Amino acid sequence: MSASAxxxxxxxxxxxxxxxxxxxxxxxxxxxTLIVIGAAVVGVLIEAFVPRKSRYYAQVFVAVVALAAAFxAVVALAAxxxxxxxxxxxxxxxxxVDGPALFLQGTILLAGILGxxxxxxxxxxxxxxxxxxxxxxxxxxxxxxxxxxxxxxxAGFTTTEVxxxxxxxxxxxxxxxxxxxxxxxxVALEVFSLPLYLLCAVARRxxxxxxxxxxxxxxxxxxxxxxxxxxxxxxxxxxxxxxxxTIAHVVDGTITNVDPALAGTMGNDVLLLIGTALVVMGLLxxxxxxxxxxxxxxxxxxxxxxxxGFMAAATKVAAFGALLRLLYVxxxxxxxxxxxxxxxxxxxxxxxxxxxxxxxxxxxxxxxxSSIAHAGFILAxxxxxxxxxxxxxxxxxxxxxxxxxxxxxxxxxxxxxxxxATHLSKWAGLGRRSPLVAAVFAVFLLAFAGIPLTSGxxxxxxxxxxxxEGGAGALVVVxxxxxxxxxxxxxxxxxxxxxxxxKPEGPTVAVPSPLTMTAIAAGVAVTLVLGVAxxxxxxxxxxAGVFVR
Amino acid sequence: xxxxxxxxxAALLFTIGATGVLIRRNAIVVFMxxxxxxxxxxxxxxxxxxxxxxxxxxxxxxxxxxxAAAEVxxxxxxxxxxxxxxxxxxVDDASLMKL
Numbered sequence: 187m188s189a190s191a192x193x194x195x196x197x198x199x200x201x202x203x204x205x206x207x208x209x210x211x212x213x214x215x216x217x218x219t220l221i222v223i224g225a226a227v228v229g230v231l232i233e234a235f236v237p238r239k240s241r242y243y244a245q246v247f248v249a250v251v252a253l254a255a256a257f258x259a260v261v262a263l264a265a266x267x268x269x270x271x272x273x274x275x276x277x278x279x280x281x282x283v284d285g286p287a288l289f290l291q292g293t294i295l296l297a298g299i300l301g302x303x304x305x306x307x308x309x310x311x312x313x314x315x316x317x318x319x320x321x322x323x324x325x326x327x328x329x330x331x332x333x334x335x336x337x338x339x340x341a342g343f344t345t346t347e348v349x350x351x352x353x354x355x356x357x358x359x360x361x362x363x364x365x366x367x368x369x370x371x372x373v374a375l376e377v378f379s380l381p382l383y384l385l386c387a388v389a390r391r392x393x394x395x396x397x398x399x400x401x402x403x404x405x406x407x408x409x410x411x412x413x414x415x416x417x418x419x420x421x422x423x424x425x426x427x428x429x430x431x432t433i434a435h436v437v438d439g440t441i442t443n444v445d446p447a448l449a450g451t452m453g454n455d456v457l458l459l460i461g462t463a464l465v466v467m468g469l470l471x472x473x474x475x476x477x478x479x480x481x482x483x484x485x486x487x488x489x490x491x492x493x494x495g496f497m498a499a500a501t502k503v504a505a506f507g508a509l510l511r512l513l514y515v516x517x518x519x520x521x522x523x524x525x526x527x528x529x530x531x532x533x534x535x536x537x538x539x540x541x542x543x544x545x546x547x548x549x550x551x552x553x554x555x556s557s558i559a560h561a562g563f564i565l566a567x568x569x570x571x572x573x574x575x576x577x578x579x580x581x582x583x584x585x586x587x588x589x590x591x592x593x594x595x596x597x598x599x600x601x602x603x604x605x606x607a608t609h610l611s612k613w614a615g616l617g618r619r620s621p622l623v624a625a626v627f628a629v630f631l632l633a634f635a636g637i638p639l640t641s642g643x644x645x646x647x648x649x650x651x652x653x654x655e656g657g658a659g660a661l662v663v664v665x666x667x668x669x670x671x672x673x674x675x676x677x678x679x680x681x682x683x684x685x686x687x688x689k690p691e692g693p694t695v696a697v698p699s700p701l702t703m704t705a706i707a708a709g710v711a712v713t714l715v716l717g718v719a720x721x722x723x724x725x726x727x728x729x730a731g732v733f734v735r
Numbered sequence: 736x737x738x739x740x741x742x743x744x745a746a747l748l749f750t751i752g753a754t755g756v757l758i759r760r761n762a763i764v765v766f767m768x769x770x771x772x773x774x775x776x777x778x779x780x781x782x783x784x785x786x787x788x789x790x791x792x793x794x795x796x797x798x799x800x801x802x803a804a805a806e807v808x809x810x811x812x813x814x815x816x817x818x819x820x821x822x823x824x825x826v827d828d829a830s831l832m833k834l
Contacts (some may be wrong), residue, residue, distance in 0.1 A: 259755065266760075327814070327816065329820050330820045331820075369795050372798075372799075372802070373798060373802065376802045376805065380805060380806065382810045383809055383810075383813060384809055384812070387813050387816060393820070394820060394821070395830060395831050395832060397813070397816055397817045397820060398829040398831055398832065399815045399832070400817075401762060401813055401817050401826070402826075402829070402831055404809070404810050404813050404814075405756075405765055405766065405769070405810075405826065408766070408769045408806055408810065409753075409756050409772075410767055411774055412749075412752070412753075412769055412772035412776065413753075413772075415772075415773060415799065415820060416749055416772070416775065416778040416779065418776075418795075419745075419776050419779035419780050420779070422741075422780065422783050422792055422795070423779070423783040423786070423787075423790065426783075426787040426789060426791075427789075427791060428795065432764075434825065445788075447790070448787050448788070448789070451786045451787050452787065483832070484832045487832050488831075490833055506743045591833065597811060606748060612749045623743070649771065
């Protein structure tokens with residue numbers, strides 16, 4: 187018996203391989219993400235092959251060039267109409283290329299460039315053994331205070347791995363708001379979360395706090411993403427598919443040509459409601475909305491300040507983008523169910539963030555609670571369920587991310603012997619000692635408070651207007667009240683800086699390199715331009731405010 | 736056997752995992768409970784895949800495994816570095832930052 191005959195006893199010939207259709211990937215439309223991922227991989231290779239002395243320069247160069255290239259790719263896509271008329275779904279239904287996606291990707295990339303600048307700052311910390319050092323540990327694996335750590339500091343090691351980690355995080359964030367099926371959503375969530383967990387753990391000073399922040403962020407983040415995944419499983423059980431469009435059709439009851447195998451098993455509303463609740467919960471965790479905000483203050487305080495600034499800005503942008511797409515594309519048919527819940531979340535988030543912030547004595551914790559309150563304001567725009575709601579949220583996110591990065595960059599400047607002086611009492615009289623830095627910080631605080639002529643006012647106005655027109659008037663009232671509460675503690679910091687006597691043993695303000703200066707200057711410029719002349723950007727956001735399905 | 740029973744099992748495993756995260760104090764055990772939750776999700780995906788008669792759920796299960804593996808790499812690195820500097824992996828001991 188020949189070999190082939192034996193073989194045919196228990197096997198049949200497979201279909202020829204050529205029958206499988208190769209997936210069609212629109213590489214040009216995915217180029218922003220692909221550029222950033224490619225640069226991150228190059229960054230890993232730099233860590234492996236480039237001599238230690240030149241790694242820092244190589245990493246910064248690669249990161250900045252890649253982010254700038256990705257940003258110009260986003261602009262080119264938007265200019266050729268992918269944000270409006272040519273919006274469509276790429277990569278076999280996995281990625282949406284449309285207005286909100288491109289707008290948020292652009293915002294994340296700009297925040298990323300400023301993030302690289304603050305990461306690369308090497309003039310703030312005093313030199314260690316003649317080497318300039320940045321905000322990151324000499325060797326993150328060395329035990330704090332041990333001989334290994336001292337040797338690493340003496341040898342002038344730096345954790346240049348933060349740049350590829352940052353790029354990996356950004357690549358996940360670029361996919362997150364444009365994910366068009368639940369699997370892509372989950373993978374993107376993990377791709378941007380995992381590097382952030384690590385980045386939190388690598389502070390040069392206060393390393394125990396930094397590690398503690400990383401553990402808390404990691405355990406709670408993994409817990410939340412497990413809930414998200416279970417929600418995704420239930421939605422898959424409900425619709426028989428993880429694609430946004432299919433789920434939306436099943437929710438609306440407009441699905442055509444049902445697979446007969448599916449007809450009997452899909453459409454169980456219990457699965458839909460529980461699944462939606464779990465997925466939205468995971469996104470609200472990333473956003474930092476109130477019942478799921480417990481991680482925010484600790485992580486913001488413990489993480490290295492450049493990481494905090496980047497994370498506060500970019501994570502919020504990415505997570506709100508994903509939340510908007512989920513609620514507006516997949517679940518508009520369910521809005522009578524999710525709107526009351528989101529109402530409640532928005533109210534407690536706005537009030538909770540603003541009220542707890544009053545009692546804070548640490549500037550980073552204060553900004554963390556302020557970011558929680560801002561998440562509540564943005565949720566008010568999400569609840570509007572109108573095109574204005576989308577565009578106002580986009581505008582708010584763009585304005586907010588620059589203010590946040592700028593504010594945290596200022597926090598890195600105010601230092602004493604133990605590193606950054608984050609306790610509020612040490613900020614007393616800062617305006618007398620270094621008026622420029624205090625004035626810049628005051629601009630950011632006024633923007634957070636939403637004072638006219640700053641971007642914060644334009645953003646809040648747009649969001650509240652959309653919410654009021656969308657029938658959420660009561661929510662706007664709560665929003666205005668909590669804005670007033672929030673204004674109290676922002677103004678308190680300004681008063682503290684300008685109208686109290688500086689302490690003799692107070693902190694000094696370090697003179698940064700042009701890198702941090704650029705980040706702060708960009709923050710101030712965007713804050714003022716969006717505050718004085720917001721119309722162009724509001725138009726841009728409203729042009730970009732249509733999702734593709 | 737009715738595949739719905741496996742769904743109940745998945746939900747049960749998920750609940751056990753979630754409860755473990757909330758009540759256990761050792762970071763490693765908490766992390767194992769999170770992995771249990773992810774495995775419960777995988778079971779649910781595979782059961783739904785079988786019920787619906789399409790393969791999406793089984794493919795997603797592979798993605799989940801890869802993500803879980805990546806999470807282990809990052810998570811253990813963080814937990815081990817915390818343990819080495821504190822000689823304790825208890826999540827209650829890590830309380831430098833309080834309101």
